[in-house]
Amino acid sequence: EDMEHFERGFAGWFERRFDAFTDTYRRTLAWALDHRWFVFITGNLALVAIIMVIVGTFAGAGPAGVGAAVQAGVPLVMVSVVIGVIVFVVNWFRGYLKPQFILYALLFGLIFPASAGLGGAWAQWKQEAVFKFAFFPPSDNGRINVDIELPPGSSLAATQRVVEYVEGIVTKHPDTKSVLANVGVVGAGGFGGSTSGSNRASVIVALRDKKAFLPWQNHGVMRTKADTDIAAELTEQLGRVAGARVTVSSAGGVGFGAPIQMSFGGDNREVLVRTVDAIRRGLENGAIEGVINPDISSKPGKPELRAMPDRTRLADANLTVADVANTMRILYEGNDDTKYRVAGREYDIRVMMDYVDRDNPEVVSKLPVSFYQGNPIFLSEVAEIVPGIGVDKLDRRDRADEVRLTADLLPGYSAGNVQTQIDDWLAKENLVPEGVKIKPLGQADVQAREGGYLFGALFIGLLLVYMLLASLYDNLLYPFIIQLAQPQAMVGALLALMISDKTLNIVGFIGIITLVGLVGKNAILLVDYTNTLRARGKTRREAILEAGPTRLRPIMMTTLALILGVLPVALAIGRGSEFRETIGITIIGGISLSTILTLVVIPCSYTIFDDVSRSFSRRRGAKVDAEA
Numbered sequence: 001e002d003m004e005h006f007e008r009g010f011a012g013w014f015e016r017r018f019d020a021f022t023d024t025y026r027r028t029l030a031w032a033l034d035h036r037w038f039v040f041i042t043g044n045l046a047l048v049a050i051i052m053v054i055v056g057t058f059a060g061a062g063p064a065g066v067g068a069a070v071q072a073g074v075p076l077v078m079v080s081v082v083i084g085v086i087v088f089v090v091n092w093f094r095g096y097l098k099p100q101f102i103l104y105a106l107l108f109g110l111i112f113p114a115s116a117g118l119g120g121a122w123a124q125w126k127q128e129a130v131f132k133f134a135f136f137p138p139s140d141n142g143r144i145n146v147d148i149e150l151p152p153g154s155s156l157a158a159t160q161r162v163v164e165y166v167e168g169i170v171t172k173h174p175d176t177k178s179v180l181a182n183v184g185v186v187g188a189g190g191f192g193g194s195t196s197g198s199n200r201a202s203v204i205v206a207l208r209d210k211k212a213f214l215p216w217q218n219h220g221v222m223r224t225k226a227d228t229d230i231a232a233e234l235t236e237q238l239g240r241v242a243g244a245r246v247t248v249s250s251a252g253g254v255g256f257g258a259p260i261q262m263s264f265g266g267d268n269r270e271v272l273v274r275t276v277d278a279i280r281r282g283l284e285n286g287a288i289e290g291v292i293n294p295d296i297s298s299k300p301g302k303p304e305l306r307a308m309p310d311r312t313r314l315a316d317a318n319l320t321v322a323d324v325a326n327t328m329r330i331l332y333e334g335n336d337d338t339k340y341r342v343a344g345r346e347y348d349i350r351v352m353m354d355y356v357d358r359d360n361p362e363v364v365s366k367l368p369v370s371f372y373q374g375n376p377i378f379l380s381e382v383a384e385i386v387p388g389i390g391v392d393k394l395d396r397r398d399r400a401d402e403v404r405l406t407a408d409l410l411p412g413y414s415a416g417n418v419q420t421q422i423d424d425w426l427a428k429e430n431l432v433p434e435g436v437k438i439k440p441l442g443q444a445d446v447q448a449r450e451g452g453y454l455f456g457a458l459f460i461g462l463l464l465v466y467m468l469l470a471s472l473y474d475n476l477l478y479p480f481i482i483q484l485a486q487p488q489a490m491v492g493a494l495l496a497l498m499i500s501d502k503t504l505n506i507v508g509f510i511g512i513i514t515l516v517g518l519v520g521k522n523a524i525l526l527v528d529y530t531n532t533l534r535a536r537g538k539t540r541r542e543a544i545l546e547a548g549p550t551r552l553r554p555i556m557m558t559t560l561a562l563i564l565g566v567l568p569v570a571l572a573i574g575r576g577s578e579f580r581e582t583i584g585i586t587i588i589g590g591i592s593l594s595t596i597l598t599l600v601v602i603p604c605s606y607t608i609f610d611d612v613s614r615s616f617s618r619r620r621g622a623k624v625d626a627e628a
Helices: 009-034 036-059 066-093 100-109 111-126 156-170 227-238 269-284 311-316 321-333 361-366 415-429 443-473 478-483 485-500 506-518 520-535 540-571 581-627
Strands: 143-149 176-187 194-207 245-250 260-266 291-296 300-309 335-342 345-351 368-372 375-378 383-391 395-397 400-409 437-440
Touching (some): 009 036, 009 540, 009 581, 036 066, 036 100, 036 111, 036 581, 066 100, 066 111, 100 111, 143 156, 143 176, 156 176, 156 194, 245 291, 245 400, 260 269, 260 415, 260 443, 269 291, 300 321, 300 361, 311 321, 321 368, 415 443, 443 478, 443 506, 443 520, 478 520, 478 581, 485 506, 485 520, 485 581, 506 520, 520 540, 520 581, 540 581
Antiparallel strands (some): 143 194, 143 245, 291 400, 335 345, 368 375, 395 400
């Protein structure tokens, strides 16, 4: 039996099926060349239609639903009709009266609102964002953080009781490996360090290792759930703790802390705190779906008594504000200027009020701050005693007071989409008064700063590929034929992310940039062999009909080899592989859609660009002859 032409077994069956597929492709290609403009326009409109599906998912996610999504595509219908009228007028001047061009343009234009409506219906059915984006992909770090906060002034013993209650619940979870509790300190998330206080505590839950795809990598009891799912379960099990605020979150975020982080700055601290607290309450009441555990960096501190000096009375008593402050500091904090020396050792002697008097708020007004002619001057005579609430900490940014807002997300929600919804909500409800400035932090800040560089890298990649192809083909139009596969691949990558319910992040964007160089190979195989056959004397149509079926096998081989090679990355079958899975998904989606459209659309595009190139050549030749 010929080793290159099997007739029996699986190889023979595969060869017969592939030959039948090749014959079907040859007939399809012949029909496409007979209707090249229809195929060219339909193939490229399909790409715009998929983009409109994405637009429709955003428009249809609101209360207006599918109607708003359809309305988003109506302007493109008008654009299509205008293009149809222009084509009709141009052909009319050329002597071809074809009013059906306007009808064709209208029919093609209806694809846009229909696609947007499909995206809106998809969003309504899913009841969440269809196209998700964030800067960093989610990662399972195998750790859960439980932050505990009691009212200001609570004792360590009261905080310890809540910690013991939390420990008793989290240790019973089957996926818990170990528990570490810190009483008196709680992590601030990200690079913010930690905050201490007798009313604060944190419980760190280390989870069991996640079950791997390969069985020999599993040892002992393994977990199958993601850390975000376990955090949601613990949140439900803990419920509401009387007298305490308990928040549960996964320790993901690649070092950036909470998924949602915003900085509010202003000169009026009272207005600033009131504004951010109102936003926190709105998020806590469900203003934005998917947001949990909203928190602010500045919270009410312990109760305190404030002495508000009366400068007129102080001047009459020949006192200053510093005199009053120093006296009160000595009485409450003490003074250790006096030393006691014995046997060569020195000990501080701290002079201060008795603890009983220090803890009695009624004593404050009776404090003697100075003496005048032997008579004491009490604090109540030169200052007004006002009760108040202290501030736990002060943050500054750009020479202004700062209050930070952080929040976690439920599983299935992405930071980019939710951040956009929060920004729209703040603008719609006018929750930020004049004088308060907003600055994104965390992932949103990095995305705003680095997004332009990512798109710049994508543009440079497109430009470099064009320059290389133009120099190889010695033609300025042929590279456009090959590069038509690149937008097809990008749309295929986005569609794959939507179907797999994954976010477009920096790792996935690297996959899209990679597609710029990968997807051109199929078009190069077709165009290069077509030019070779034409150089041998075949007509353009004959060359295309022979080049397509001949190059079909290497195109399918290289495409399937690439897909199968990237498939393990896309399936995320290893521990920590969820971080890089989007690069596999984008490459598979982009190369698949690009290959399907390349086999039909690229040959039609070749004939159109070839006609344009020949038209330019004839005009340039006619101009040279006229000058001669």
